[in-house]
Amino acid sequence: MLLATLAAAAADHIHFTDLGLDKVALDLGFFQVKWYSLAYIAGILVGWWYLIRLLKQPGAPMSRAHADDLVFYATLGIIVGGRLGYVLFYGLDRFIQHPLDIIKLWDGGMSFHGGVIGTTLAIILMCRRQGLNWLRVHDYVACCAPFGLFFGRLANFVNGELWGKPADLPWAIVFPGAGPLARHPSQLYEAALEGLLLFAILAYAFWRTKARYEPGKLVGIFLLGYGCFRFFVEYFREPDAQFANTIFENVIHMGQVLCLPMIVGGIYLIATAKKRRERVEPIAGTESVA
Template sequence: MATIFAASGDYLRFENLGLSPIAVDLGFFQLRWYSLAYIAGIVIGWWYLLKLIAQPGAPMARRHADDLVFYATLGILIGGRLGYVLFYKPAEYLADPGDIIRVWDGGMSFHGGVIGVSIAILFMAWRNKLNWLRIHDYVACTIPFGLLFGRLANFVNGELWGRPGDVPWAIVFPRADEQPRHPSQLYEAGLEGILLFFVLWFLFWKTDARHQPGKLVGTFLVGYGLSRFVVEFFRQPDDHLGLLSLGMSMGQWLTIPMLIGGIWLIATAKGRAGGVKPVPPASDAAS
């Protein structure tokens, strides 16, 4: 009788979990869990954003939130892809630029996606004369949904596995080798998705953090930065990059600016509290 455990060491084998990267297969059409993760993250994030801006003192109206979803989606896709190209494989893609648009082959950078979404927020805020930093605060509270679904999709795909380890919950990923490895995708889902969401939820709903511009997005940057930095010690570095200066991975180096920026935003947030100017509810009537 087949067992879900490896014969050697009783470690769980990934292929015996029965997971498939394809959620729907109609023969002529396939829908992957990774694509659904993006869709779910955007849709649920949009729904939650509407809950947030329904509270008194919101920095934007419903019509602004609807526009922002469109711009942010472009920012996620374009920024995430270009970030992966520039941060992880610049030489390969410069040699064959046509491959840059082959998003379906995989390769997205969260850090690039953050930059893309930030540019989208800046554009939307400038166009509508809104407070860009306060909009960042509200949007930051929605991002953990996408992180959670994205990391779970990474696990279902059997990709971005962890470093070899002998913990009882280690998993053998045959696409890597026969060594038991940390399921680092699940570590990231728990820290970047679940834990970070509840930290931001508490700050938004139980404190006055949303009235201190920069505090929520600063908390997000620090929370994500710390989570990613720690998990990178358990995640297998990219084969083509390995470990860089000071024995740190590319993912860890990219979190340094996030941590510095986040700490500064948190430290200076209270000084910006007096300049909060909410969007009048009547602005929704124009939508």
Template sequence: MIENVLAAISYTDLGLDPVAVDLGFFQLRWYSLAYLVGIFLGYWYELKLIAQPGAPMARRHADDLVFYVSLGVILGGRLGYVLFYRPGFYFENPLEIVKMWDGGMSFHGGAIGTGLAIIYLSWKEKLNWLRIHDYVVCVVPIGLFTGRLANFVNGELWGAPTNVPWAVRFPEVIAGVQTLGPPRHPSQLYEAILEGLVLFAILAFMFWRTNARYMPGRLMGAFLFFYGIFRFGIEFIREPDEQLRAFAEATGLHMGQWLCVPMILVGLYLMVTAPRRRQRIEPTAGLESVA
């Protein structure tokens, strides 16, 4: 055990700092920067997608979508974390809810917020909400990738103890004293790879190399299904939030896994039923059909 501890990577030796830019009167944290980079790169990629024939929206819709989706991600992600993971703490300390720079965002809450934002824009502009979802989910892995990297930089959401060669000893509070904890799985990096890079590759292949984008719901279904599978599996080697440890022990699954179950089922349903929803498509929203 002592050899494993000595061989593990020390988080403090990596020279990481949650603060990216410190001007004294202003601090820009990597966590906030991850959201900004994810949004800008996502917007850039979204424009590439809607430039292809059959896009369900025009450039003007994409511009509006950035605002609504960003709002949905931030508000939904924060409220989801408050309600799903630490309701007792935040109900007793409501002012802490606005301190998003300290971390604490729920992907599942962000997904709900994003979905509601897309539905609202689709209703407002009379667009096909399911096809817009198909395009939006193709860019989501970009934000997931940058977000998980920020989790690693913050030294949070680490995995369970392990003796693998790449284990990391993160700063932890043990017996009231902050020290380096036992060697753990860097589960944030596992998620960055699977939920970010691998999921992006799957959706990119489906979009560019198949006719999935002409079947409303197929891309969205693939996103929900594969994300749910990846997250469900990684949770087995990820430590549950301290306040939900009893819940995990009582139910046998982490909160994140329970939230992934409906995602997997809905995703599978959308993929299987997508062919029957194939429809006449247009080169650009608002123009005559090319099908």
């Protein structure tokens, strides 16, 4: 009865096809540029620009030269970690049967949680090579991460993917491939919470408090904020199809399971940040860099 009512009401809701959106931003015939690719590029470039602004403030953990190197390491961590995370968390059986599909990034399939792990490992590697405090560098990178989240979720919406559960709301949308029911535009919920609101919280903590002098505090705020926001939005998001008729559909979503360690880790880093506070030099590195 409920589904029938929602289906009847869907005619009065927004239809995705009426929005005039196309996942391809530029089509040259022999080559296509998709909005999803541009979202990654925009997130990295805008994050880089903002990172440079942060480094101009007193107590920066690295120099501009380090920041330029960091872009390469972080990009590699995002791509490799995001793809491998998707393989392990969301489609291991499929990729065991078709291992070559792992490198088909153009077919989609990236995990944010995997991207976080990959980026973390890449930054730790760079910091060890450059003699930098990896936790303080992570604090600055965490302040820039919401840009990528914001653009990425907008790209998900333009692609008409990762839609939400059926809803009878004025802003509910009928997505192609999601059946006749209008659904929550959960991609936009995530863009607002994980992107805009989380950025505002981190910006306040960086610019208005002494959080940047307490190693791990900004990372903790990011992990706790993202974990809570993502856990909340999962209640409005359609479960992943590969988990149909499993505990990850009916009890708790895989995205929520992956957020629990982030929430716990974030609380720990925030609670212990003051104990790690120490005298901060303006710029770390060798004399040729400083």
